Amino acid sequence: MTAKLELRDVGKAFDRKVVLQNIDLGVGEHEVVCLIGSSGSGKSTLLKCVNLLIPIEEGAIFLDGAEITGFRANPNQVRQRMGIVFQAFNLFPHMKVLDNITLGPRKVHGLSKEEAEERAMVLLDRFGLVDKVDDYPDRLSGGQQQRVAVIRALASEPELMLFDEITSALDPELVAEVLNVIRGLKNEGMTMLIATHEMGFARDVADRVCFLDDGLILEHGPPKEIFTNPQQPRTREFLQRIVEAGRL
Amino acid sequence: MTAPANTGRGPGLFSPGPRTRIREEGARGALIAFVSTLIFLALALWLILTAEAWPDVQRQFFSGSHFRAAWPDVVGGFWLDVRMFIVAEVLILIIALAVAMVRALRGPAFFPLRVLAVIYIDIVRGVPTILLILLLGFGIPSLQLSGVPTSELFWGIAALVISYSAYTAEVYRAGIESVHESQRMSARSLGLTQVKALRYVIVPQAIRNVIPALLNGFVSLQKDVALVFVLGIREGVREAEIYTARTFNFTSYVVAAVLFLLVSVPLARFTDWYTDRDRRRKQAMSA
Numbered sequence A: 001m002t003a004k005l006e007l008r009d010v011g012k013a014f015d016r017k018v019v020l021q022n023i024d025l026g027v028g029e030h031e032v033v034c035l036i037g038s039s040g041s042g043k044s045t046l047l048k049c050v051n052l053l054i055p056i057e058e059g060a061i062f063l064d065g066a067e068i069t070g071f072r073a074n075p076n077q078v079r080q081r082m083g084i085v086f087q088a089f090n091l092f093p094h095m096k097v098l099d100n101i102t103l104g105p106r107k108v109h110g111l112s113k114e115e116a117e118e119r120a121m122v123l124l125d126r127f128g129l130v131d132k133v134d135d136y137p138d139r140l141s142g143g144q145q146q147r148v149a150v151i152r153a154l155a156s157e158p159e160l161m162l163f164d165e166i167t168s169a170l171d172p173e174l175v176a177e178v179l180n181v182i183r184g185l186k187n188e189g190m191t192m193l194i195a196t197h198e199m200g201f202a203r204d205v206a207d208r209v210c211f212l213d214d215g216l217i218l219e220h221g222p223p224k225e226i227f228t229n230p231q232q233p234r235t236r237e238f239l240q241r242i243v244e245a246g247r248l
Numbered sequence B: 001m002t003a004p005a006n007t008g009r010g011p012g013l014f015s016p017g018p019r020t021r022i023r024e025e026g027a028r029g030a031l032i033a034f035v036s037t038l039i040f041l042a043l044a045l046w047l048i049l050t051a052e053a054w055p056d057v058q059r060q061f062f063s064g065s066h067f068r069a070a071w072p073d074v075v076g077g078f079w080l081d082v083r084m085f086i087v088a089e090v091l092i093l094i095i096a097l098a099v100a101m102v103r104a105l106r107g108p109a110f111f112p113l114r115v116l117a118v119i120y121i122d123i124v125r126g127v128p129t130i131l132l133i134l135l136l137g138f139g140i141p142s143l144q145l146s147g148v149p150t151s152e153l154f155w156g157i158a159a160l161v162i163s164y165s166a167y168t169a170e171v172y173r174a175g176i177e178s179v180h181e182s183q184r185m186s187a188r189s190l191g192l193t194q195v196k197a198l199r200y201v202i203v204p205q206a207i208r209n210v211i212p213a214l215l216n217g218f219v220s221l222q223k224d225v226a227l228v229f230v231l232g233i234r235e236g237v238r239e240a241e242i243y244t245a246r247t248f249n250f251t252s253y254v255v256a257a258v259l260f261l262l263v264s265v266p267l268a269r270f271t272d273w274y275t276d277r278d279r280r281r282k283q284a285m286s287a
């Protein structure tokens, strides 16, 4: 069986600085993979490479077995098939919530205004944000903003979702409402690649956890193994620090 | 129309945002500002009116009868200035935005377009506007090419548009660069093409950020349209010059100046007011 998403020997450097190397990673259909690792280990870079927002220097990335990093692939078409949510500043501040959500469906997928708005309302209703449709993003709490960002990505009906520490800029009491949205998506069978600092959440939601250290995947496996019986000293160190910080 | 009206505009023109200052200092500050302005005006008036040369100055520059005599022609010419300004400004805002968007496109495929935009901006900004007006306004009609307009007015406005679009494109570009990179990434991640990302996400935010700078450009162009007088176009300054040549009196120039001020001062005040409000709103939002 071919994986939904596959990275083969991917390498990335900014100027001379190597940020990712020899990344081999597969995400199966309906699988949830969490990327963990300290700050600067390359999690965000990896996700942006998958979304083709930054070009890779080595290796190749495949979606449904077809290479998306080659010359012939059309980045805009590839991006239409996946959604990504960043840490912050996702929403367009000059557009109301509704327009944020309908922009992609209308201008990329060619839906009519009515169709797009109908689809947006269904999603807003599901995530309990219907009363915010006419608000501008700066009127929303951080948690609500991130939920709208997830909805906006979902509105294009992606086959794969990428999340880049979407709760790390939030006040602690807002984290749960956003993580619950991802839990909901898992229950629906969404394929997801998630960079996160929330170890409890990773343990709970991930089918597989990848520990990234200095651009290398040092270790990966089911959360139980990684969190209770890490093989690599670096992984143990990292988890130790997380425990000390009270985040596990 | 005598000296008081003229110098009376002084404080409004030269003290930026007097209203803000008054608000900050409260009622006492307002009183001080009012009294010191009165004293300043009285002093300036006294100096001017008691100067030995004042009667001559008044006759040459501020003569009531010449003012009335010159008024109709100069106003007629000035109306052309206003229309030129409006037409040119609309074209400038559109063309400059297109140039700035071309400059903002990334990737090797757009390299030639980007280079063209940079060459255009560099060359045009390096040539004095007046030279461009002479070059196009006299030069192109002299070629008598078929199908190409021969009107000096057409080429005069074209020169202004070409010149100002280069500056204005740089204003837009600053605005585009001021929009956070994550906005571009978010837009592209939805599958929007570069052009659509610019059009729907980046440019609307960019324009908001540079409205004060664009308004400053309005004020500047509003005066510079008069440069086409070198082509013999009978706009306000040209009409004033004709009157002066006929009468050897300079009051007609003052008429023209007053007319330009009637437009540019409110524009400048509006720009200041808008910039002030904009800044305060941003501060309130980041607080």
Ligand SMILES: Nc1ncnc2c1ncn2[C@@H]1O[C@H](COP(=O)(O)OP(=O)(O)OP(=O)(O)O)[C@@H](O)[C@H]1O
Residues within 6 Å of the ligand: A014, A019, A037, A038, A039, A040, A041, A042, A043, A044, A045, A046, A165
């Ligand atoms: N555009 C860039 N130019 C140069 N270096 C970059 C760029 N983006 C990221 N880097 C570097 O790449 C490395 C990996 O960064 P990345 O943002 O992927 O880490 P991360 O694991 O997401 O960290 P965090 O947990 O803090 O978000 C860092 O050393 C960073 O300084």
Ligand SMILES: [Mg+2]
Residues within 6 Å of the ligand: A043, A044, A045, A164, A165
């Ligand atoms: Mg990151």
